[in-house]
Amino acid sequence: MKNVWITLRTSAILFVLCCVLYQLAITGIAKVAMPHQAAGSLVYNSNHDVIGSELIGQSFTDPHYFQGRVSSIEYNANGSGSPNYAPSNPDLSKRIEESVAAWQKQNPDVPVSSLPVDLVTNSGSGLDPDITPQAAAAQIPRISQLTGLKADQLQSLVQENTTSAQLGIFGEPAVNVLKLNLAVQQLRAQS
Amino acid sequence: MSILPYIGIAVTLIIVILLARPMGSYIARAFDYTPGRLDRWFGPLEKGIYRVGGVRQENQTWKQYAAAVLISNTVLLLVVYMIFRLQDKLPLNPAGIGAMSPDLAFNTAVSFMTNTNLQHYSGESGLSLFSQMTAIVFMMFVSPATGIAVAIAFIRGLAGKPLGNFFVDLTRAVTRILLPLACVAAIILIGLGVPQTLQTGVTAQTLQGAQQQIATGPMGTFLAIKELGNNGGGFMGANSAHPFENPGGISNMLQIMLMMLVPVSLPFTYGKMVGNNKQGRVLFVSMMMMFIVILSVSLVSEHQGNPLIQQAGIQQGTGSMEGKEVRIGVEQSSFYSVVTTASETGAVNTMHDTLTPIAGMVAIGNMMLNTVFGGSGVGVLNVLMYAIIAVFLSGLMVGRTPEFLGRKIEGREMKLIAVTLLIQPLLILAPTAIALMAYPDTISNPGYHGLTQVLYEFTSSAANNGSGFEGLGDNTIFWNVSTGVVMFIARYFSMITLLAVAGSLLMKKPVPETSGTLRTDQPLFGLVFVVAVVIVGALTFFPALVLGPIAEQLTL
Structure with missing residues (x-):
């Protein structure tokens, strides 16, 4: 049971790093620095x-x-x-x-x-x-x-x-x- | 025939070979628990993660480590299953995509959790933007991190050290390896033309006056971790054959390097962690030589093209072009197909169903061997398993108790390894036989090739590769459930048995090296290792390969 709790809590913060910050920051950089490629x-x-x-x-x-x-x-x-x-x-x-x-x-x-x-x-x-x-x-x-x-x-x-x-x-x-x-x-x- | 694409292949391989050793020692340092320079960079962030996560940085026994792997992965599997089932009700679904059926959601959740990325759906129409950006991308980080963590724990055991803590290793694999490299790779890939936008599509008015819907999305970030983590699942249905997912020759080369980077480095990580770089180098050189032989077979077969097209009076100066892209060409497609199956990534830049029979056989063969070089972490696990088998066989031949890194290999370890070896052909051949008897209607290509389609699907599942002979009508309850179960067992069974081997070796007293000890850091051992891989790995599947690709080639 302890493992389940640690998994959920660790995953929550890794999720913020890998999904939210990683994808949104790079989408932002791409939009500013490489708008042509980023849009397709x-x-x-x-x-x-x-x-x-x-x-x-x-x-x-x-x-x-x-x-x-x-x-x-x-x-x-x-x-x-x-x-x-x-x-x-x-x-x-x-x-x-x-x-x-x-x-x-x-x-x-x-x-x-x-x-x-x-x-x-x-x-x-x-x-x-x-x-x-x-x-x-x-x-x-x-x-x-x-x-x-x-x-x-x-x-x-x-x-x-x-x-x-x-x-x-x-x-x-x-x-x-x-x-x-x-x-x-x-x-x-x-x- | 132009020599230039071959120079491109050689240059790519040389860069990969040059990167392997420094990257290998970096990985070793990243997982070293004694405080070092890297802690100054990553320490504060990681301490925050451990605090939020409630992780106590204590060593685990092999059973605790294995339990942490299994429980954490099962919990995440359930969460992403729910996301796929509810994606029609969750936010970020501009294209109005419906929920996945239970069997397809099960298959997809297992597929991404086990680092397989077998896809029985098509990205454009099967997943909402939310599912792509959360469930899929998150699994693409966590599943390779799990593989790397288990490999590191196993190597620690071989080195006679405590196995470590799974949650610490998982975190470090993400913060120190996958995330920083993915950021750099994503920006380069976007610069080369991969879209990165939260819009899921644009409508164009074509030159001929028709409307063309063009699917787009946050593909640069997706693609980077897809290749680096040996995941392989495409944002689009056509995977890296899609011009957005692979805009040109350089992006193609970069993807190949990303796929190979971690798998080729881990043998050096092993060498460094057991305190003898030569141990890692012997394995690396043996595998690289096998890789080059395998690659050559595929290149020759693809370059000859399809004799049936020749008979229609068409010149095939460029080789077999069905299922391939002009900007990438035959040689780089063949190279990619070998790398993606060797590294158990499963990304494709050419449709593997359309490969010439022998090149298709090379792809399956790579997944059956699953050692040259194998996926993130699990590759080196298999390699070390074969190394122990090689030591055992040599021990039998000279009649002494075999030793590996100063510890005796005895009955308990060999039993665990034997079961691990036997489970793989069972997971591939038994369901293949069932599918051929019960569901021949899902096969799309007639004749011998049909058998290969079925064999490929289960081999890819059992190797946690994820590429497919995609003509197969695989979105049915039978295929979703059977491949899901195969992927799950294949992934976790060997992880647990090998952690048990590590735990068992750790309990033994080291024996001093004598003049009679088999030296595992010498070229001669590399040769024994290759022989063990070929005899044990390849011969098991030879009859099935004769019935499929070899028969197809002979009857073309």
């Missing part, structure tokens, strides 16, 4: 409305836009996850065949052999904001044809929105699809 790296338009987060992918079904990865949750950022297909699951092969067929329909000029694997696989979170630089390059002919923008203009936009691995060795080069599409939209508005 949000992206605003010229009217100061939130149009998304740099870190969270969006659904781009319109072929005029660069498209992101397969997402079984359709980029609903109120949840997250993947269908958890095992490598041997026949549903995985079926879904990939469907993605390949859809690709061929939208991009008749680009052969399947230059279709990068990230475009036909589901990300772990279902919210992957990025595609590989190869996946962006493979979509340039389609977007150029549909929007009338020149391929080398698009190529330089892709390059501007590509980040290399952090410090050169941590992670992989990636193209942020939302930022890239914002740049495409801007260019289309200008021309």
Whole structure:
């Protein structure tokens, strides 16, 4: 019984330290020192409305836009996850065949052999904001044809929105699809 | 194939290796009861905690220590169970999340109290902000602190000293190790892009004109203690695959370091506390070599990708990308999957269900071994248990009574250790067999992989890891209750038996070292230790692994 009483009293004060002070103090520091990150790296338009987060992918079904990865949750950022297909699951092969067929329909000029694997696989979170630089390059002919923008203009936009691995060795080069599409939209508005 | 990600892995490991020794001696000093320099820093705060808590700073016997562990953990388990059951009526529930069902609340409470963090709910929709910030975060501090405290008490026993006081050790683990490091880590992680806000969501108007609800929360503070305390439960359903919970390559590297920090340091703490640094170094080097072999197997398997995707005509230059994130890539995902299962954390940055079969087997194998390096505190407990087994086996071979650190290992200790060893395969294989017969409908992937899903779930529960092959439909009464019971027994059974071993060794008269004594601080002993781990640990589960991942790989 003595242990129960000590547990409750010790826990109460450790709770104040670990839950109340720790979390509230750091929330305060973050709000003052790093407001952008603390709020979720949000992206605003010229009217100061939130149009998304740099870190969270969006659904781009319109072929005029660069498209992101397969997402079984359709980029609903109120949840997250993947269908958890095992490598041997026949549903995985079926879904990939469907993605390949859809690709061929939208991009008749680009052969399947230059279709990068990230475009036909589901990300772990279902919210992957990025595609590989190869996946962006493979979509340039389609977007150029549909929007009338020149391929080398698009190529330089892709390059501007590509980040290399952090410090050169941590992670992989990636193209942020939302930022890239914002740049495409801007260019289309200008021309 | 680019060499850069491999350099990233090597750099991370080198930093961890360099940190292990200083961190190990810091932990040893933090738990030294003789007054020292650290008391000047932490003393006043801790005295306040002992006064409020009514803690008398007296040494406990092994039975008193074990009772304090069990009672305190059970009391807290009941409190958090109530929070989960009542979260719809408690404050801070802006998203209007309902109460948890009794079986799910039981599973979740046991899961977080036992440092497992198996999650049969999804963070975005299953827990209120109040539950996340109180029940979950509090357990994330207390459960690793409990593990570290028990490990320190066990090591004190091996060193021939009184075991100490559980409540003092628990407090010190929080004030001197977990809380200060979590503060620093949280601020760095937020700087790298992890949100830290009391708002649970924002609505965005997307480029295509749709509405996108984006869940946010106080994730930086959550993430720091999740990794540092080898907890592993995600704020979001997708855990560290979620871009908010792992925004890029550096945050990924930092999480790996946080997961490894305490487990790799504790062997050095042991060395320092028994007064011979070489004792700790031998174990550390043996485990690090096993770790590197295990990691290489996973990297090779993941890099080869999935042959079925190859057959569809797709190039897999980047390896197997299903269930992985572009910014992190295949190599760093594979590395993370090995570290999270080796350190019994259970955080994931790739969906383990989608790993190539051999990489999935590596993840399960790590949890079955549960020694390379093992979780906060409990890892080093298992390691020392295997070290005693290695001493015992060597003793049998040369026909002398085995000795460990100057004390005879006799029948009573070996019986306790044998039971501890046997309970683990029982906790994994028996329920796996039951689930396969009675609940095959909860399996989501057909064929051999389905068996692996079930095996993984119970292995993860028994190792108090908490990662899962998440395709499994596990939020049912059967899964919630069975894994809850497995987690509970796995956690506390070995703690009690090993504290009993420490108590028993403490009663013995030290025997002087002679030329015939097996030296446990030499590389040769490291080799015997590795052999003991492989023979006793790995071979037990080999048949199950052949039926699951190996069969899947061969039939792809």
